[in-house]
Amino acid sequence: MEKALQFDVIASCTTSKARTSLMKLPHYTVETPVFMPVGTKGSVKSVLPEQLEDMNCQIILGNTYHLGLRPGVELLKKAKGLHNFMGWKRALLTDSGGFQMVSLLHMAEINEQGVNFESPYDGTKSLLTPEKSIQIQNAIGADIIMQLDDVVPTTSKDNERMEEATHRTTRWLDRCLSAHERPTEQNIFPIVQGGLIENLRKLSANLHLERKVNGYAIGGLVGGEDKEDFWKMVILSTNLLPCDKPKYVMGVGFAVDLVICCALGADMFDCVFPTRTARFGCALISSGQISLRHNKFRMDFRPIEKNCRCSTCKTYTRAYIHQIVCTEAVSCSLLSIHNLHYQMQLMKGIRESIKVNKFPEFVQEFMTNIYPDKSYPQWCLDALQSVNIELK
């Protein structure tokens, strides 16, 4: 039986835990570390699939919760899957739907069976079980699908609840794995949970290690926790998870977080941030970000970023985008394209530097651009130090 995922590490940083790999999936061979833009409802907002390909985007994420409600499983089955439905030929990943429910709906209630929720469209009550989540994700047909996990807010102080959630997540993993109907075409990734409690994280990782899977996700982070806690949980998890499988830190999308997580040995990331911030008029640049709504750009006839090769920067100035930002729909496309291009280039820079064993230099240069006065946040210094990178 052919595996639905083949993971080959091409090069590893000799200083830190960073590595670059090829992840062969049924629809595309993805170069990691990789950032996955989010296409919540079957489109990466205001960007055409061709444009995503042009910027070398290799895998995107769809949200099971949204897609299951609309257009719905039956339609996606008839359309022969999401790839076909949205005209995307490369790799896809879907989440389980659980996190979206818990974070979007006040009414969601979790018990051993699954997540009870009320449809926001017609108010009908439904239950999302691990089996149901996999069934929907099987219909969507993404290359990587996520187990349903029991999500507790990261910052929760209720340790008992956290422990219950950690164990339940593993029980649900087993139910997901047995419900999975397309193991040769789709990969279920378990999610390492445990909040910010070290022992629970270890337990969760170890329990999941016993299951036969092709990759792992590190979940339950990026929920407003302290950055010191965040990086410690990431490295604790990447240390426990096997080197020959991809490790996906869920919900990470800020440039600094991406670079540090790569240093800590993570391979995959997703976040709505680049496209969401674009809709609010923000552009990502090597020194951080700028809000083009600001009046100071009124007479700024430079591109968003000098030397950026995206189609937006090739044609448009900050001054023009300032005029249309947040009022004309086309400004969303222009900024989304620039921001996604920025993320893609950042990841490419990481990969290329690892290949020539210059990742620590890359990190230094990247951090200098963002913190020219060397006011590096302490957590960055600590995290990098833990993998032997000392910032100058």
Next chain:
Amino acid sequence: MEQARFSVVTDRPNGIPHTNRPRLGSLKHSNSQVDTPAFMFYTKCGSVPYISRELFEKIVPDDQALFNFPLPTCLSFLQPLKEFKRGLNSFVGLEKYLSCCSITDYAVDTPQGYNKKDCVAIKTKSGNQLINHEKYMDIIEVFKPTMYVTLSISDINLNSSLSSIEKSVNISNRLFKSCLERHHQSEVLKQSGVIAPIQGGYNVQERIRSATFLSEYHDDVLGFLFDGFFTDGTIVEEIPSDLIVPIINKTMEFIPYDKMKIIFGAWTPSLIIDLINSGMDMFDSCLPCITTERNSALIFDYNLKYKNESIIMDVSHRKTDKMNDNLNEYEICLTDKCHFEKFVPIKDSCTCLTCKKHTRSYIHHLLVSNELLGSILLTIHNLHYFNQFFKDIREVLMK
């Protein structure tokens, strides 16, 4: 660089120019050429709605296009443009194309009035701005378009009284003269063509009066705009052919044959054919844009013939969907439930980016989910379809 030039290229039977005939023409400016009958691409705030330059190049791959910039949507660019110095179409990222500035946004409902004496109220999003001819020509000198419509009072519609029509003709004529004088003094505008706006509402006598006056200056003019037929750009499709075509036919007799004839607004495809048969050369893309705004796609099947010196268009009538009966015969509405599981392109024969790749079902999903990509895909199809319609019109005239 010289001004843009327009020439009629159709043979004149017996050497005599015929006013109310379809004709082929060409608009040239340095390396650019736009063959007519054609349309200007409607823009809002400097861009075709939903469409970046990158996407535009995918819709119209040959560099030949003319953009119309309605002043109400880009007046706020004036200050940065003064400093930018390279003109409006450069500022909005469309430097390699031809450009036209006009005074009204012909795709929206514009309230009438607020003009004062010889000052015209430009109705922008942030309120009305009164502009006299001096101020207007200052703006044009900064915008540096390939061509521009002179300042005029054009907020006339079917309900306008004779006295307001007369007033609009009087003021517009005066403004035209003042703008033209200023144009001749301007070094910068040596490269820009002047478009004279014919006013007169639905009154033939007033139309003739306007046309006769403006035609005296034909040597200074690149083209004539048939202006002042509506104030609500969203209901232009409801204006019946027999109300407007006779007026246009008659007015054509009073303006020189060899100038470019322009009309703006979302006229139906059938009326576009009527107007081309009257000798019209240039339109705009309000129709495809408004069609996108109502979540619809142009799909009409047409067959064009050239017979008795005019174009005849057969539109094969579709079986009207019950849910669709409020829509016209030219389009389908993609938010209709009937498209929910239609895994077919908007139009089978269409070669646009949208139809080559995406289904009605997907576009329906995007539109009902309020995803911007839905409107982007619709615009790509509608502009492509409209562009193809004009290509086919030119083709049939070439035979």
